Every structure is written in structure tokens, then in C-alpha cells.
Amino acid sequence: MPKTCFVIDAFAHIYQFFYAIKGLTGPDGEPVNAVYGFARMIEMILERYRPDYLAVAFDGPGELARHQVYEQYKANRPPMPEPLERQLPLITELLDAHEIPRLTSPGHEADDVLAAVAARAAQEDIDTVIVTTDKDAEQLIGPRTRVLHIRKSGEEMLDDRALKERKGIEPRQVVDLMSLTGDSTDNVPGVPGIGPKTALELIRRFDTVRNLYEHLDQVPRDSIRKKLKEHRDAVETAERLVRLNPDVPIDLDLARCRAGTADRAKIHAFYRALGFGSLIREAPPVQRARQSGLFGQDQEPPPAPHATLDTIRTVETDYSVVTDADGLARLVEELARQDAFAFDLETTSLQPRDARIVGIALSWRPRQAVYVATDGPPGAPLCPLEAAIEALRPLLEAERPAKLGQNLKYDITVLRNHDVRVAGLRCDAMVASYLLDPGSRGHGLDALARRHLNYETVKIAELIGEGRNAITMDRVPVDRAAPYACEDADVALQLCRLLSERLDREDLGDLMARIEMPLIPVLADMEWVGIRVAADQLAAISAQIAQELAALERRIHGHAGHEFNVNSPRQLSRVLFEELGLPARGGRRTTGHSTASDVLETLRDRHPIADCVLRYRELAKLKSTYADALVGMVSPKTGRVHTSFNQTVTATGRLSSSDPNLQNIPVRTPLGRRIRQAFIAGADDMSLLSADYSQVELRVLAHCSGDPALRRAFEEDRDIHRFVAAQVNDVAEQDVTDAMRQQAKAVNFGIIYGLSAYGLSNQIGLPVPEAERFIRSYFDRYPMVRRFIGATIDRARRDGFVRTLAGRRRRVEGINASGAARSAAERIAVNTVIQGSAADMIKLAMIDIHGGLPAVSARARMCLQIHDELVFEVPHAERDAVGRFVTERMRNALPLDVPVKVSLAVGRNWAEAK
Structure with a gap:
């Protein structure tokens, strides 16, 4: 799914909260009502919508460009109330605490900045949600842009369909509508006597203002026709004032806009200073949303006890350092008696192949850990690295004690540099957090410690610095590195114990043990192998x-x-x-x-x-x-x-890849094939073998729905798109045209993603009524599919979440909302079950193949995973045997009631093996 950028119209909401929340003051008696409302809105957006990027748009300095169009623009606006003006520096502090960038453009208003952000984001393949109270932003709605209105009555997310349902117009008609009515708030002229109702009737009839004036004689009422003639200049002026400019210059650095990465301790300190106790208290997102609305009229509840975070300086710990053989032997003896221990490596690089180990931290009991120092500044007492590795190797390579940690894929890959193959992985706190909350991005150790342990960890920047002046970990004195490293292992241990209990309570423990933990060494090996x-x-x-x-x-x-x-x-x-x-x-x-x-x-x-x-x-x-x-x-x-496979990113359970992202290389274009030709086998006597699930998501749909016609098509190995086209159009399969098949293909895959008639119309060029007929005919032919979709949505409404065939769980936010938010949630519910089950299937196949492949071919290696495809490097002489083995394991990874088909291809390069 594309990433999403939320951009907030600052002053629209600052004024809104100032007037909606009455009488709220801070500990010093100063008004903080606008700050409080703004803070609640930010917290709500972060928790409910989980944007990838977040920014706030302000009016730019200098004379407004629109004053050159109309000197009286906004002339009726009263000056900002003094109690509100005093809160502006606090809102700046609020945004700084959250590390949310403030965007402006000299001479231009925040509305234009919103338009510019949406345009820039679309160029980066990022969706935008504009958070505003102003209706003129609705002109920006499009395939990549939605508008979120936050009002007393609740939130309303508008896409083009919701706008059409609510107002009866398309986004392109918003400016035309406002050109007729004007906007008294901003002193935008319109046509006197033409209100929203009449304007809407005119736009619906004539489509655009331009067409209206070209056919003015067709306006039925003389009085309206006369007003339109007399005030044509005002309409043209209004159009220039209302239309937003996406080309205004803005300093948009998306890296600075990443949402939810700020230091919560800093945010909580700001909240405490203003008496915002309820914003600090920990609560699940849904519960917190119900505590009070954004526009609660009551005074802030009496502050709860300060949610002061523990730190390494406020809790009693037993952290120690090992630098000699005797201490190392005692440590190994202690670890061997444990059921499990957590470990964490301190290294010199984030790239595991290039990283040198500086020390190894191990923890087997909360608040207790040992740091084996193997590198440090000159003169520091150290334990030789190879001696430490050889002492720990038997424990690390054994199934027991079990191993715990945070981002274990990195640690086990670094240890592979020393020929250590870690076994017995039981829990990775990052993966556990992801399973519990797959829609969140906050699975880092610092965030998890704050959220679950009320603990603020030491930041690496405190040891090595930041930017150009940063040093490597081997230059940090051992007496400073040791507490930091011990804390990491200790916190990982505590998190694993806590989150494992939650996984069991929420019936996710089996998924963790059967799929996600065994997958870690599989991905580590694939990253290690890479592809030539x-x-x-x-x-x-x-x-x-x-x-x-x-x-x-x-x-x-x-x-x-x-x-x-x-x-x-x-x-x-x-x-x-x-x-x-x-x-x-x-x-x-x-x-x-x-x-x-x-x-x-x-x-x-x-x-x-x-x-x-x-x-x-x-x-x-x-x-x-x-x-x-x-x-x-x-x-x-x-x-x-050596690409990185990301296990904790997509909400459906799919893997993603980065550095490079190989999943976005076009498959069917000539240029995409040329790029794939550069991916080659690693030796002259080897080939690349591609194993690709055929239409796996449609097969999962047939299994989940139990529809007999769909199941029969797969059982008979029919061309599913031609089969559906024949049934829906009531013709023989041999009479299905290419256009019919393309329509059926769009619907087959679109059903999984909640495709509407409007969407189908845009996708394949059918008129909307014809698209509606096609979808209706599809569901008439496959009623069990409709029943499955309805049952899935009902379960999501009842439970608040859905599950895949393997038990993966995803909370569905907004399923009980209205309008576009509910439609989006319904699509997510159905898509998660289908796509998530397909993701579980290929993960299970990867684990099974990884375990059995060495017995089939000592040299064959799994190199890549791209959606439903696995790519292997295999010796020429063994490719048939490997192909049979891989096909059998992929087919049986997650049994369905319909046959699972795997397509094999072999070639010297990736393009040939496709």
C-alpha cells in the first residue's frame, strides 16, 4: 500500500479549538485551550490513522498574492484575539516537541501549501490526507488525495465518491460552486442572492461555470439569469481567489516529516508543563479516543499522577562487565542453567556484513545483564573477541537455552561473519510488537520501552554523537558502553516476556512460533546470499x-x-x-x-x-x-x-524489501525486463529459477468463500478470467473477447480490494452504469463471494479486527465510522484476510524450503522474495530436482480447498526466469 502523508491546516484548527474549548487554562492561569485541542488532534491522528508522514501548514509571511487579485480579500477578518495570540508560541513548542515540520510559502496561504504538499507527495507515490475545516480544500480531492474534516459532530474523511454522495458534486466542481456563492469568511465575492442550494442546482445542470455562461439563456429563472450577467466579473474574481495553487514554492523534506518518531519523554514534559495530564496517561488507542472528544467543553480533568518514565538512573540494576577468561567462564556457566536469555551486539556499523563486534550484552533476569567487552579505546581492559565467540558459540548454536532479543536478524547476521549460526530463536520483541499491532510503525526498542515498560532508554547519540561528528562504538569508553548495552539486552528480555504473554492471550503465540520466528533466519540467510x-x-x-x-x-x-x-x-x-x-x-x-x-x-x-x-x-x-x-x-x-527484507512493515503480513526495493521493478514492460536481465546467476554452471504462485489471492478467495463455481474453475485448471467473463456475459468461453476477459480480470482482482463501479469505470473505460451492471452480474453468478465479503465485514464490526487463515490478526480502524472512512475500513478487512493469507502461505513455504533445500542441492540457494514469487540460484544439473521440491513445498504450505498452482521458469538471468 502507498505511504500516506497527513498535512494539517494550522490556523483553521487553531481558531476552531480556541472557540470550541472554553475556559481551559494551564497551571500558571494562562489560556491553553487552542494548544490543548491541537495536541489532542495530533495524538488522535497519530494513533487512529498512523500516517507515515505528518506536517503542518501555516500562512506565509509577506503580502498575500491574492491581494493583488482582490484588494478586499479577507478585509472583514477581525484581528486575532489576544488570548489566542499568546498561545501561538506554545503551539510552536508543541510541534517542535513532536518534531513536526512547519511549512510555509512567502506571500501564500496555508491552503496553497496544502495543495503543494499533495502535488509533491503524489510525485513521490505517496497519498495525502489534508486535515482542514475549510471546504475549498475539497477541490484537491483526487486519486491520491483525501480531505479529513474534524468537527464537533465527528470526523469525516472525504474522497471523490464520498464528496459526490454528500454534496452531489465532483472535486473539479468545487471551485465552480464557490465561485457562484463566494465565501463571506474570506470576503470572497460571489453572486448576490445565489446561495449554496441554487449554486448546486446550476452546477449540476451545467457542469461548469464556463458552460453555465455559455448557455445562460437556458437558465430557467429570469432573476437568476440577470444576477449572473450583472456579477460575471465577481464570479471570475472569486474563481481566481478560491482556486488553490499547487506550484507555490515549499521546503518539503519528507525525511523530516516522518510521523511518530519523536521523543515521547520530551512530549510528555511539554504536556506536564501545561497540565495536560490526560494526554500522558497510557491507554489503548480506541479507549483513548472514547475518553473525550476533541471538542470537550469541560475543564481538563484533575491531573493524574505524572507519568514519569523510569531511566537507568532511577531504577536499581545489576549490570556488570566481563573482560577476562574467568569471568567469561562463569557467565557461560550461568547462561547454560537458564531456560532463555536475551543478547544484543554492539558494533561499528548498521550494515551487518561490515560491522565489527565491540561487545556482547546478555540478560537472563530483569534488571540484570553482563557486557562482554571485546573492543574499545586504547588501554581498555578487553576480552579477545574470538575467545568470547568460542566460549559463547555452544550456547548460541544450541536450541536451548532459547534466544530473545530485538531485531535479531541483524545480530545473527553479524555473528555469521564469525561462522556462528544462532539457533533456538524464541522471541524478537520487534516482531512480537508487530504481530500485536501490525498497523503501527513504532516497533523500535525505545518506543516499546516507553509504551510497555514506562521506561526511557539511553539514546545511542548520547554515546557516539550525531551527524558528521559521530564516532563509532569502539571509541566509546567501556564504562559508558556497558550500561547502554546491558540496558538493551535487559529491556529486550523484559519486553519479550511481557509481549509473549499478550501474544498468547490474543491467540497469536502459535503464529509467532510457527511462522514469524522461524522466518528470521530464513530472511537473514537470503540477505547474506544476495543476488549477483x-x-x-x-x-x-x-x-x-x-x-x-x-x-x-x-x-x-x-x-x-x-x-x-x-x-x-x-x-x-x-x-x-x-x-x-x-x-x-x-x-x-x-x-x-x-x-x-x-x-x-x-x-x-x-x-x-x-x-x-x-x-x-x-x-x-x-x-x-x-x-x-x-x-x-x-x-x-x-x-x-544484498537487499533487506522487512518483516515488520506491511499491515497485511506481506514482506517488503529495501536498499534496494526490488518489488517495484516493472514486470511486463520492456525496460523492466531489461533491468531484470542484469540480475544473473552467480556462476557459469548455475541458473536462476523462479517459482511463482499462480493467482494465489483468487484461490484464497475461492477457498474462503466456498463458492462452487469459482472452486470448479480452479479444480479444472481453467483460465479464471476467461471463465468468469463467460459466466458474467452469458457466452461460451470460446466467444469471450479480449475486452470481456480484461473486464473480468479487473473485477476478479478488484473484488479483493473493494473495487467500486466508479473505480472499475476508471480502470477499464466502461461507463459507470455498465460497470455497475458488470459487478452486479458478477455477484449474481458468485453469490458466495458476496456472502463472504459481508460476513468478513460483519466480523470486523463485531470484533474490531479480522484474521487470516493462519491466524494473523489486524485491527480495523474506522469500521464503525461513516462515509469514506467506513468504506476504506471495509476494503481493508476483506483485503487483509485474502492478501494476508497469501502472505502467510509464502512465508510457510519459505520456511519449509529453507529447511529442506540443502538435502536436495548443496549449492542451491533462495535469493529473493517478491510478492508471490521466490527466486533461487541453482546448479544446471539440479534445477529439475530443485524445481520439483520447491513446487511441492509451495503447493502444500497452507492447504486450501482448491488446487494451489506454482509456475516455474528457469534462465540465466531474472528476465529469462519469468
């Missing part, structure tokens, strides 16, 4: 793409009749819609129409420049993201790329 990449091929591809980009740029300039910056949306918009006169989709901004990809797609049949620009963008992205970037990711030690 032909850097010379990538360099050649990059050079070839550069030539194609230059040629495309010349063709684009030729179509335009002059040179311009193809990468500038402003310049491209001018060329497309002003100079070439192509029809634009959506409203016109003050700097031009949108040139987003979906707009260019609609222009492909009208002018060849659109196809050229789309191709140019595709090539430019592939060049920068893969052809150029991959070369720098090839390890000089191995000549291979």
Missing part, C-alpha cells in the same frame, strides 16, 4: 536510457514547436493546454492544469506528445531508481546486491 548483479549491464542500460531520454526530449520539443523544461509541470501545462489546446481534466489552477499521469493518459489518443511525456517519465524514474542506483548498491566484497 551485472554492473556493466546496468551501466549500459543507464547509458541507453539516457540516449532514449534525449531522443524523447527532442520529440517532445518538436511536438511543442520549441524547447522547454519537460520536468517542469508549469511549463508542460502551458504547452499542452494553452499552446496545443488539448482538453484539460479538472479545474484550471492559477498556474495551469494538472499534468499528472492520469491526465496524460486521457490525452494519449489526442496528441502524440502525451505518450512521449509518459514514456519520458517512466524512463527517467527507472534510470534514477534502478539503472543508476543499483550499481552503487553492489557489494565490493561479493559483487552482489
